[in-house]
Amino acid sequence: MTSSRPSTVDRAFRSALYDDTDSGLDTGASLLAADSGADAEVGHRGREFVAAAWRRGWQPADVVRLVRRELDDPHVRLAAGLIRAQIPDDRPRGPRWRAQLDVLPEEDGQVRVGDRFSHATAVLELYRLLLRLPSLEPLDEPGHRAAAHRPESRTLTRIRALLAKAEATGYPEEAEALSAKAQELMARHSVDEALIAAGAPAPDTPGACRIGVEPPYEQAKAVLLDAVATANHCRAVWNEPLAFSTVVGFEADLAAVELLHTSLLVQATHAMTKAEAAQRAGGRKRTKTFRQSFLAAYAHRVGDRLGAAARSAVAEAEAPRDLLPVLATRELAVTDRMNQMFPDTTTTRLRGVTDEAGWTAGTKAADQAQVHTHTPLP
Template identity: 70%
Template structure:
């Protein structure tokens, strides 16, 4: 049998039927045919390309493979993504950044185990549904950024937030985070005014941010609060573990940076508070954590909304209002049938109290005199 015929027969047995029997049959066929490995890899890269055409990006694919399969499959898909991406001379900046995050490492196993893992991965890839696209796929035209380097302001913001995550002193973390939010707001307004003055073609874009278990509802609420405060819209897809954030490019990366940092700071504060609870004889860890993070997200939402009102002066309202309308229109175009859900699961008073206090410690204000860039 030819290598193509072997691969086709293995796929017919394994990819389009549920259960392990078909996987075992397909793996046995491939294990006995080493010459089919090259064809098998080409088919995998083709499945990756088809997933991109259905709206998935590299980080999305890696995230769901990691969640639904495992580390070995993540290694395999990273290699396929790198191989398929290598066919294209030019890639959009966000796409390139996701490729830089890939963890590539060889997967060592006996032939049967290797073939079985490959078929499990391909079964997942061919069943991925279409989702809302958030950028051009490789090979499609895109608007290149004026510079390959990150804007200086974002570099400063990133450095401030890294320091906030690293410090063991809550007051210092508060001050650093406050300064980062101040710079984010200033950068956003400057970009909006520049676009208005120069009549630069500027339209909302979108990106996806992972919202991983556990306690994903609280994390999604926190991301929504950060996005709203920075003139963006976030739509959570609980089934696939991500939120799509819609906004102007000047705001999107800032949202991801601040959300990630606040999540790290909140998790650190939660671990510290949980240790105190355990020292007092408490054992209900899960309910404490869930209530803590819900309170943390809720309180930060209130504080960020207040800050958002403070940083906008009357002369900026017309420019920013037009951008708000554009973001809303784009989000509604992408997601015409969003739904709301009632949040449940806050049952631990101590967790809620500690989470609220942690949010207050991570407060974000307009200015803070103790920090100099």
């Protein structure tokens, strides 16, 4: 009886991927470095790991975000290269997926990391991570065929421009005015989309996206994202171990949540830096509890302001009798979708919110970033 000898890749993987020790990693890297004929098979196996990640519910941005958090920049470039290489073998995807592919790092050229041994080590470290990815809730893109041919709304383009200006200005009053206008446009856009979808032959259905919630102060950031999601007719579920929240909602609202959450984080960071400078000028050292309390207060206060703006948008609609049942139906659809994706959820309480000065400063900063909707909807 005869048996075929395991390939170099099989022996390297057995040593490095199923053994968490450094010695196993060194052995596997040495095997790959010594056999240039194994390179093609190594790349093929990597593409299989990527495809397996997609089957487990991961998306390109999720993989890149995790690799960046757990490993180093060379690994991020290697992961991006694998993701691009796997595209020809993948099935058709929706616009959100394609948008993630468009922003992958290192978009051209063959990615190499140092000499053959260093490169093989980095590849095996990346494969170790990909092999151990847990399963996630799949994020289907309902109606993506129609969305694929639909250009981005001019309103979203205006919102993006307003928020960019709000982030760039050094004047709180100007940032407040720009953010308020952006939220006003978001509310108008959401109502318009709801009414259009209600009259369509095939009504839209809720989708979902993942948004990174990175340390430090991830609890406060998750609370801020939850507040933004709730105000824009979405629901957010935080996955603390993997540092992201899944936001469930209709496409136009998801886009608004992504834009506003990112902008408010930037504005909160700017405001916190100024508040800390004032604290230091008064003789107090910068502390972790100050920053945690600042961001927690900011998230809490902004949530109140956004909720008021959302209610005002509905109240000022010219056809509330038509609008309210539509919004109620969409709210129910979002809740049902969230419950299907996450049948078992728990609540958590913020930790480390003990600094009164930080809470006061965060509340004041949120007041300066307040958002109101005064303009009647068309």
